[in-house]
């Protein structure tokens with residue numbers, strides 16, 4: 477049994493089929509990267525897993541606990557959301573709260589930790605992402621890269637079964653990308669299980685255990701970085717990789 | 731010839747008028763509370779687009795904004811007794827209409843008027859909170875109520891505060907029309923006082939001073955609250971003690 481088992485996940489917007497019966501297994505400690513052209517449902521897939529979008533069909537099993545993603549009563553939704561945390565492209569830090577308060581918020585409000593307990597966990601996570609020297613900075617005082625590192629600390633503080641990351645570096649200035657990638661790599665090395673959407677191919681090559689190539693709502697190819705980058709079997713993936721390689725100018729050294 | 735203008739009287743009658751200040755303030759506070767609560771309800775009804783209620787809310791706001799407050803006060807003063815008479819007649823109840831003090835009618839009228847204006851402010855403020863933060867809060871596992879209390883309201887309040895402060899100032903000045911409901915607040919008291927010595931001009935000058943001091947103080951209070959709620963310009967630096975704490 478895998479740590480996360482996604483079955484038959486389907487999502488439509490009107491007649492537009494965005495996800496078409498997606499099945500995916502994720503093992504404990506794995507980093508699974510989703511790649512694919514724009515508009516193929518990568519974000520939608522992540523957002524269905526914590527019910528920010530409501531799929532028409534699908535189940536997900538976390539740690540043996542099964543959830544019907546079409547059942548949407550409040551209790552099940554909140555229970556499901558305990559298993560995942562999300563890191564967003566636009567960081568989405570709470571603007572009225574400091575870095576420390578941002579990380580403590582979920583611990584205090586959702587996990588009902590005591591103040592000192594929450595503070596201890598938050599300080600620890602902020603230390604890991606290298607933000608201990610900016611505890612009382614508000615998001616407006618932080619660079620994009622720093623905001624995203626705080627957002628990663630906020631997510632990891634909740635100790636999720638699965639960490640969802642949707643293009644965490646796409647909104648960053650080029651010189652800030654690598655500090656966030658370093659942070660993600662560290663989170664992976666610490667044993668977190670991660671489902672990651674990204675266009676950073678060299679990063680995917682070196683960090684991901686498995687890669688999903690998603691196109692038009694279907695998993696067209698699934699395999700290790702070697703399988704995907706060195707032996708792509710489908711024409712579509714080959715085209716996509718050729719396209720990406722052409723566009724990808726700088727490689728970020730980590 | 732008597733003095734054309736008695737400057738001393740302007741100041742000496744202020745203490746007499748201030749005896750009625752509690753009435754003005756009481757009326758203001760109650761109407762402000764009605765306005766905020768009902769305004770929030772209307773804002774939520776309109777944001778959630780609840781059928782029927784939403785259309786009623788739009789019509790209510792439009793009527794309230796499109797009619798003079800003095801007309802609304804008269805309608806409240808004469809309308810509520812008529813309404814109660816109907817209720818007495820059809821349901822066999824025996825509410826004593828004459829026992830209702832005039833200030834109640836003024837509170838209702840001013841409160842409803844406030845709610846119409848506040849609802850627009852509150853709606854705009856709630857909608858100004860960006861969706862990303864709300865999604866982040868939901869992802870953390872917060873319930874809708876927690877998201878509202880912890881994330882949406884703190885930010886919406888900072889956005890709404892300047893407009894709400896202005897509407898409160900308008901309300902204080904609006905209470906000067908409460909004489910229409912036979913309420914004796916400071917303006918009515920000023921008129922009564924002037925009626926005795928025929929010094930109307932001096933009396934209105936005294937009133938002007940009182941209102942101005944009142945709204946001036948209120949502006950300062952609102953500004954101070956605004957400053958407190960705002961994210962500071964400069965971040966507070968981490969001190970050594972905190973750094974040690976974080977190493978623990």
Ligand SMILES: Nc1ncnc2c1ncn2[C@@H]1O[C@H](COP(=O)(O)OP(=O)(O)OP(=O)(O)O)[C@@H](O)[C@H]1O
Nearest residue numbers: 489492494512513514515516517518519520521643
């Ligand atoms: N709220 C919505 N209403 C209607 N259609 C939507 C909505 N959200 C997304 N879509 C459509 O769903 C499809 C998949 O969108 P999604 O955001 O999942 O793509 P993506 O793979 O993440 O793309 P990108 O790489 O550009 O982020 C797109 O065709 C998009 O137009």
Ligand SMILES: [Mg+2]
Nearest residue numbers: 518519520642
């Ligand atoms: Mg996307």
